[in-house]
Amino acid sequence: MEAKTTDLTVQSARGLLKRDAMTQGLQYLTFNLAGEQYGVDILKVQEIRGWAPVTRMPNMPAFVRGVMNLRGAIVPVIDLRLRFELEAMEYTKITVVIVVTVRSATGSRVVGVVVDGVSDVLNVEGAEIQPPPDFGTAVNTEFISGLVTAEEGMVMLLDVDRLLSVEEMFALETARPPESVAAA
Amino acid sequence: MAIDIGQFVQTFFEESFEGLDIMEAGLLALEPGTTADLEQINTIFRAAHSIKGGSGTFGFRDVTDFTHLMETLLDRMREGRMAVTHETVNTLLEARDCLQEMLVAARENVPVDAVRVQGLQERLSRLLEAEPANKDAADSEPVFATKLPPTQPVGWRIQFRPYPQLMHSGNDPVRMFRELADLGELTVRADTSRLPQLAELQPEDCYLSWELELRGVATYESVAEVFAWVEGDCDLSIEPLAEASAAPEPTAGKTADAAAESPAPGPAPDPGVGQEGQQGELLLERRKGEERRKGERRVGPPTAADSGSIRVGIDKVDTVVNLVGELVTTQSMLSALGEDFDMSRLDKLHEALDQLDRNTRDLQEQVMRIRMLPVNSVFSRFPRMVHDISGKLGKQVELRISGEQTELDKTVIEKIGDPLVHLIRNSLDHGLESIDERVQAGKPETGVIALNAYHKSGSIFIEVSDDGRGLNRDALLRKGLDVGLLRAGEDYSDEQIYDLIFHPGLSTAKQISDVSGRGVGMDVVRRNIQDVGGSIQIVSRPGRGTQITICLPLTLAILDGQLVTVGQDCYIIPLLSIIESVQIQAGSVHRVAGRGEVLRFRGRHLPILRLYELFGAAEAQTDLEKGLLVVVEADGRQVGLFVDDLQGQQQVSIKSLEKNFRRVPGVAGATILGDGRVGLILDISGLIRINQAVI
Numbered sequence: 001m002e003a004k005t006t007d008l009t010v011q012s013a014r015g016l017l018k019r020d021a022m023t024q025g026l027q028y029l030t031f032n033l034a035g036e037q038y039g040v041d042i043l044k045v046q047e048i049r050g051w052a053p054v055t056r057m058p059n060m061p062a063f064v065r066g067v068m069n070l071r072g073a074i075v076p077v078i079d080l081r082l083r084f085e086l087e088a089m090e091y092t093k094i095t096v097v098i099v100v101t102v103r104s105a106t107g108s109r110v111v112g113v114v115v116d117g118v119s120d121v122l123n124v125e126g127a128e129i130q131p132p133p134d135f136g137t138a139v140n141t142e143f144i145s146g147l148v149t150a151e152e153g154m155v156m157l158l159d160v161d162r163l164l165s166v167e168e169m170f171a172l173e174t175a176r177p178p179e180s181v182a183a184a
Numbered sequence: 185m186a187i188d189i190g191q192f193v194q195t196f197f198e199e200s201f202e203g204l205d206i207m208e209a210g211l212l213a214l215e216p217g218t219t220a221d222l223e224q225i226n227t228i229f230r231a232a233h234s235i236k237g238g239s240g241t242f243g244f245r246d247v248t249d250f251t252h253l254m255e256t257l258l259d260r261m262r263e264g265r266m267a268v269t270h271e272t273v274n275t276l277l278e279a280r281d282c283l284q285e286m287l288v289a290a291r292e293n294v295p296v297d298a299v300r301v302q303g304l305q306e307r308l309s310r311l312l313e314a315e316p317a318n319k320d321a322a323d324s325e326p327v328f329a330t331k332l333p334p335t336q337p338v339g340w341r342i343q344f345r346p347y348p349q350l351m352h353s354g355n356d357p358v359r360m361f362r363e364l365a366d367l368g369e370l371t372v373r374a375d376t377s378r379l380p381q382l383a384e385l386q387p388e389d390c391y392l393s394w395e396l397e398l399r400g401v402a403t404y405e406s407v408a409e410v411f412a413w414v415e416g417d418c419d420l421s422i423e424p425l426a427e428a429s430a431a432p433e434p435t436a437g438k439t440a441d442a443a444a445e446s447p448a449p450g451p452a453p454d455p456g457v458g459q460e461g462q463q464g465e466l467l468l469e470r471r472k473g474e475e476r477r478k479g480e481r482r483v484g485p486p487t488a489a490d491s492g493s494i495r496v497g498i499d500k501v502d503t504v505v506n507l508v509g510e511l512v513t514t515q516s517m518l519s520a521l522g523e524d525f526d527m528s529r530l531d532k533l534h535e536a537l538d539q540l541d542r543n544t545r546d547l548q549e550q551v552m553r554i555r556m557l558p559v560n561s562v563f564s565r566f567p568r569m570v571h572d573i574s575g576k577l578g579k580q581v582e583l584r585i586s587g588e589q590t591e592l593d594k595t596v597i598e599k600i601g602d603p604l605v606h607l608i609r610n611s612l613d614h615g616l617e618s619i620d621e622r623v624q625a626g627k628p629e630t631g632v633i634a635l636n637a638y639h640k641s642g643s644i645f646i647e648v649s650d651d652g653r654g655l656n657r658d659a660l661l662r663k664g665l666d667v668g669l670l671r672a673g674e675d676y677s678d679e680q681i682y683d684l685i686f687h688p689g690l691s692t693a694k695q696i697s698d699v700s701g702r703g704v705g706m707d708v709v710r711r712n713i714q715d716v717g718g719s720i721q722i723v724s725r726p727g728r729g730t731q732i733t734i735c736l737p738l739t740l741a742i743l744d745g746q747l748v749t750v751g752q753d754c755y756i757i758p759l760l761s762i763i764e765s766v767q768i769q770a771g772s773v774h775r776v777a778g779r780g781e782v783l784r785f786r787g788r789h790l791p792i793l794r795l796y797e798l799f800g801a802a803e804a805q806t807d808l809e810k811g812l813l814v815v816v817e818a819d820g821r822q823v824g825l826f827v828d829d830l831q832g833q834q835q836v837s838i839k840s841l842e843k844n845f846r847r848v849p850g851v852a853g854a855t856i857l858g859d860g861r862v863g864l865i866l867d868i869s870g871l872i873r874i875n876q877a878v879i
Contacts, residue, residue: 055862056753057848058799067845067854067862074854074862076845109844166846 026126028148030119030155031098034086037155038115039122039148044100044160046110048118051095061169068112070099077112078164084140089116102164111164122155124148129157189242196238197291203231204287205564207280212567214268225262228276232258235283244290247283250301253308254279260312272311274575277568279304339368339399339425340407346418348389355414361396363410368400397425494594496554504554507547514539545835548742553591559637559646560588562601566608570633573612580619580630581612587637592644596736599716600646603709607648607732608633610706615652615730625727627651642760644738649731655724660684682722686710717852719819719869735819743838745855745865747831748814751801755827756836756855756865763815763822765830768808780875783813783824790815793875794826798850804828818868823875825866834858838865850874 028039029048054066054077063082067074077097081088094117102109129146145159162168210228214221232255239247254276260266282304289296342364346357364370378391385391398407404422411420517536521529563585574581616622616631623629636647657678664670664684686706713720718736745756772784773792782789792813796804805811805828813824836855841848852867 055854055864056801057864058801058850060848067841069856069860069862072839072856074839074841074844074856111844170846 031115229258342396343421345393350417367402556591584634590637611650615650651729748827751804761816
């Protein structure tokens with residue numbers, strides 16, 4: 001197992017944009033996923049790691065890749081492509097895991113999310129955020145908190161608390177049992 | 185300089201809540217109708233007295249006033265002037281509950297339910313008034329009993345016999361007598377009979393005893409207070425002085441000394457004495473041992489509300505401190521070795537590493553024990569509950585508790601409280617029959633509920649059993665068929681039918697809203713227990729009773745595990761669950777209808793669980809004869825887990841998956857393996873359940 005990671009901490013990410021530190025606004029970490037750009041609230045991002053093999057968990061939906069050891073804590077790793085039911089992709093050198101803190105009714109949890117690659121930290125004024133479109137996106141619009149136009153194009157801002165809430169991810173659980181219990 | 189007593193308020197509350205527990209236990213132990221055990225009432229009285237005193241110090245006036253009423257009532261009871269009846273005991277119990285509320289309100293600084301307080305005050309007052317021999321209405325100043333109501337005593341006779349070490353703690357009898365002299369007219373007679381020869385005299389010991397007479401209008405309380413500091417270090421008796429009367433009975437107990445016995449001549453006759461109250465005695469023997477015992481309280485239960493703190497016995501802390509010391513020694517040894525290391529010192533390195541292993545293990549074990557509390561902290565609330573509910577239901581119930589000192593991890597204790605309450609309520613409500621029914625069935629009138637806790641093979645077992653009517657197999661079967669959980673025409677074992685009571689649709693809790701309250705059904709009970717890694721089983725015999733056994737892990741945090749590989753994945757099986765590992769011989773596997781694959785093993789049929797199938801593992805060994813079968817046991821059932829291979833054994837610390845993720849069926853938790861990977865720990869009972877569901 002390769003232990004090499006590219007640990008881009010939030011601090012250094014912010015450091016990249018020190019010149020914008022004075023703006024009042026929100027900051028989003030943007031990343032690529034299947035050709036689209038998405039953003040997450042940078043305050044929720046704990047760290048960014050390179051992809052490393054994780055321990056598989058039995059009978060979980062495909063988008064749950066498994067769990068990893070984050071300095072002693074057991075953190076689940078979700079593949080966002082599979083979560084959005086997009087085409088799966090081979091992991092490359094620039095595939096990263098964004099570790100986010102998710103707030104839920106029961107407290108806060110730490111979850112890792114696999115994306116194609118990270119881009120920049122975006123500074124956004126509240127006024128620049130447009131409401132999400134009703135259709136035409138690959139992603140269920142419930143998880144999109146807004147839309148921003150940046151230099152490279154449109155960035156869809158994700159609501160991680162909803163996206164990664166346990167209830168959402170396993171909403172189908174109550175309807176049917178976990179996949180493939182001993183399919184002989 | 186004013187001392188800020190605010191810092192001590194917390195302690196006052198903690199101690200008061202403990203005092204309330206003592207009062208409750210004491211009150212429950214009082215048997216109405218019989219002559220009460222003096223010492224018992226004394227205990228309750230003292231607890232109330234402390235609360236009263238403390239609340240006065242900290243300015244909780246309403247608590248003081250309220251407790252005073254209770255105290256007066258208790259005092260009359262211990263003098264024998266008030267009978268111990270159901271009514272008095274129940275009123276006191278309710279008053280105690282109210283007092284608890286008042287203390288909580290005081291602590292949280294919220295208003296208290298004044299209506300309730302008022303109501304209880306009235307009831308207490310009425311009881312005090314109803315005293316036939318006493319014309320006093322309950323008043324607010326402490327009128328401690330005289331034997332000759334309604335007058336004040338003319339004085340007190342005090343027999344004071346200090347133990348030799350009284351003066352060691354700085355107490356001085358002379359000073360105490362001076363205080364007494366302030367209260368009235370004091371005459372003192374010293375008994376010097378125990379003085380030894382000068383050469384043998386220990387100057388710091390007290391050999392004297394005294395008989396004092398205090399005449400005046402001093403109250404009993406003020407006299408007793410003078411001696412408050414030396415309660416545990418003397419024999420003390422304070423009796424009211426009467427006018428002409430027979431000699432008081434000799435003081436019982438330790439004072440066998442003749443000199444202490446002379447009765448006082450009666451003073452001028454008291455006007456207005458019409459009643460003929462007995463000339464009984466007020467003998468207060470402060471027993472040394474009792475006070476000592478209270479002061480030395482070791483591992484006690486946590487305070488009423490879950491305060492997030494724990495009381496730990498000093499011995500446990502000492503052990504940990506010692507072990508850390510040893511650990512430090514080992515560490516410096518390793519340090520020294522590391523400085524100038526070469527291969528010739530390899531042996532020493534191994535030795536030191538072994539020692540480190542031992543130290544760490546010991547330390548870990550001891551630290552875990554700190555979180556262990558006796559299960560009594562959960563059991564202690566049940567006597568009261570049984571008392572109240574059996575009263576309400578009109579049944580006679582005896583609660584037998586054993587093994588209450590068995591220790592459990594604090595988190596586990598917190599989680600099983602509610603399930604146990606539910607189980608006992610069920611027994612009270614549904615299990616035990618009414619008195620008439622029991623008599624008809626030839627059973628003793630008093631039903632028995634037994635609570636037992638014990639350790640066995642690395643787990644804790646808690647049994648709740650009753651000698652009631654047992655589970656109604658037929659009724660359950662019918663309900664199961666009605667609801668569709670059972671199929672008609674099939675033959676079900678008793679176990680399977682009793683298991684039905686754990687299904688949500690069949691919970692009977694809904695029927696009785698008051699007694700079985702909170703909407704906690706048996707399904708929630710079982711889930712709560714499974715959540716802490718435990719299991720629950722029922723055994724029942726119609727007409728004879730029911731026994732529910734809960735099995736809980738001793739600790740939630742550490743596990744000895746066996747690593748196994750299934751395909752690419754590595755799993756950990758708790759060592760305690762493993763019976764043995766075998767290789768499957770050709771031809772010994774059969775397929776049984778309704779049970780899947782089984783291995784003929786030692787005359788039994790062992791179901792086989794192909795883990796690679798269950799877990800969807802890739803590239804795993806599928807040929808039964810080429811892998812290994814690990815025979816495991818849980819919930820009294822055995823199963824064989826088919827794996828590729830065994831790896832090593834390791835002690836692992838259990839990390840919950842639910843912290844960042846959720847519960848995964850079949851997985852009890854996760855851990856970090858030696859190489860940094862995450863290993864999944866298997867939940868054996870869970871696996872067995874999954875397997876059964878699939879078949």
